[in-house]
Amino acid sequence: MGLWEALAARGQPLEVMRLVDDTGRLIRAPEAVFRAPEIGIGTFGSNITNRDITEVLDARAAAEPKLTRILGAVTDVRTRETGIDLTLDDGRTIAAAVAVAADGRRSKLREAAGIEVSTWSYPQSALVLNMRHTAEHNDVSTEFHTRSGPFVLVPLPGKRTSIVLVEKPEVAERLNAMNDADLAIELERRSHSILGRIEIESERQLWPLSGMTAKRVAAKRVFLVGETAHVFPPIGAQGLNLSARDVAALGEVLARARREGRDLGSAGTMDAYERARRIDVETRTRGVDMADRLLLSDALPAQVVRSLGFWAINRFAPLRHLVMREGLMPSFAAPRMMRGLKVG
Numbered sequence: 001m002g003l004w005e006a007l008a009a010r011g012q013p014l015e016v017m018r019l020v021d022d023t024g025r026l027i028r029a030p031e032a033v034f035r036a037p038e039i040g041i042g043t044f045g046s047n048i049t050n051r052d053i054t055e056v057l058d059a060r061a062a063a064e065p066k067l068t069r070i071l072g073a074v075t076d077v078r079t080r081e082t083g084i085d086l087t088l089d090d091g092r093t094i095a096a097a098v099a100v101a102a103d104g105r106r107s108k109l110r111e112a113a114g115i116e117v118s119t120w121s122y123p124q125s126a127l128v129l130n131m132r133h134t135a136e137h138n139d140v141s142t143e144f145h146t147r148s149g150p151f152v153l154v155p156l157p158g159k160r161t162s163i164v165l166v167e168k169p170e171v172a173e174r175l176n177a178m179n180d181a182d183l184a185i186e187l188e189r190r191s192h193s194i195l196g197r198i199e200i201e202s203e204r205q206l207w208p209l210s211g212m213t214a215k216r217v218a219a220k221r222v223f224l225v226g227e228t229a230h231v232f233p234p235i236g237a238q239g240l241n242l243s244a245r246d247v248a249a250l251g252e253v254l255a256r257a258r259r260e261g262r263d264l265g266s267a268g269t270m271d272a273y274e275r276a277r278r279i280d281v282e283t284r285t286r287g288v289d290m291a292d293r294l295l296l297s298d299a300l301p302a303q304v305v306r307s308l309g310f311w312a313i314n315r316f317a318p319l320r321h322l323v324m325r326e327g328l329m330p331s332f333a334a335p336r337m338m339r340g341l342k343v344g
């Protein structure tokens with residue numbers, strides 16, 4: 001759709017990812033370094049701010065002649081045997097064969113479809129902001145793994161970086177209460193000055209970390225995509241990517257139903273979507289959950305497992321390559337339209 005050119009122009013390519021054990025524990029994992037060219041790609045992807053992604057998508061959707069956009073908030077949802085009715089905040093009603101729920105973690109559509117969720121929380125909050133610095137980042141993304149969670153530095157264009165700092169909630173709140181100058185000094189200390197002197201550039205956001213999985217991804221003619229179906233901590237840059245696979249898989253399932261002249265909201269179509277997404281959503285959610293819990297655990301066996309994992313990744317190139325490829329896109333769940341895609 002020509003989207004990538006517009007997005008890439010606003011993003012910063014990521015060529016190298018460094019994971020550094022900064023726990024100070026007795027058993028520490030060796031540093032793991034992933035380089036995109038090792039698996040024959042230029043970059044792992046790009047770091048693009050949420051605002052830029054939304055602006056580019058919005059402009060493209062507005063320019064698409066086959067798309068009718070109806071702007072408004074959904075206030076009421078009625079599911080019927082043969083269709084679905086949505087009421088908007090200005091009183092209009094829209095009748096459709098199916099609805100795609102993309103209304104976030106507290107989805108009204110999901111609730112109307114009667115889909116239950118499992119939720120859990122983590123003893124952590126994430127402080128998120130963008131900053132300027134005096135040293136070059138050289139397209140390297142660095143994750144310092146501390147006892148309270150990862151401190152992730154992801155390059156932005158220029159001498160700028162976005163950070164996700166995961167900490168105990170009370171510590172994250174204390175950091176958030178600091179003035180910009182003091183917070184910059186604290187961030188320089190935590191980043192071991194690898195980016196030189198730091199200046200806070202953006203507003204800050206504080207996110208309590210939580211997880212959620214919907215028990216089904218489709219019911220009563222409602223199909224869930226993105227955070228209506230799955231929420232997990234922002235570790236490993238997986239959330240939005242998993243959501244893009246939801247959308248691609250749903251596109252394929254609905255296109256097939258239409259081609260074969262079947263009802264888009266039939267039980268068969270909903271089951272096909274469920275089959276296409278269940279394993280990918282579960283494995284990503286569990287993978288991110290396990291990585292976070294292993295890091296937080298002071299138990300010796302957990303530290304040994306982590307350290308051995310990192311050691312093996314460093315030592316065995318085929319394993320490292322597998323981790324990189326599967327991190328980008330799971331081979332077992334790549335929607336057809338995403339197969340063979342090369343980043344960078």
Ligand SMILES: Cc1cc2nc3c(=O)[nH]c(=O)nc-3n(C[C@H](O)[C@H](O)[C@H](O)COP(=O)(O)OP(=O)(O)OC[C@H]3O[C@@H](n4cnc5c(N)ncnc54)[C@H](O)[C@@H]3O)c2cc1C
Nearest residue numbers: 073074102103104108128207226227234237238239240241
């Ligand atoms: C701190 C942090 C860092 C992250 N970093 C990364 C990363 O590096 N890489 C990555 O891949 N992912 C990352 N993620 C995850 C990613 O941001 C989310 O997965 C993604 O934004 C979710 O998008 P969504 O469209 O599903 O939900 P949302 O962004 O929540 O969008 C839902 C939309 O629905 C609208 N809406 C809600 N209710 C209604 C209604 N009744 N009627 C009409 N509209 C409605 C809302 O206004 C909103 O616009 C991060 C998340 C966090 C919190």
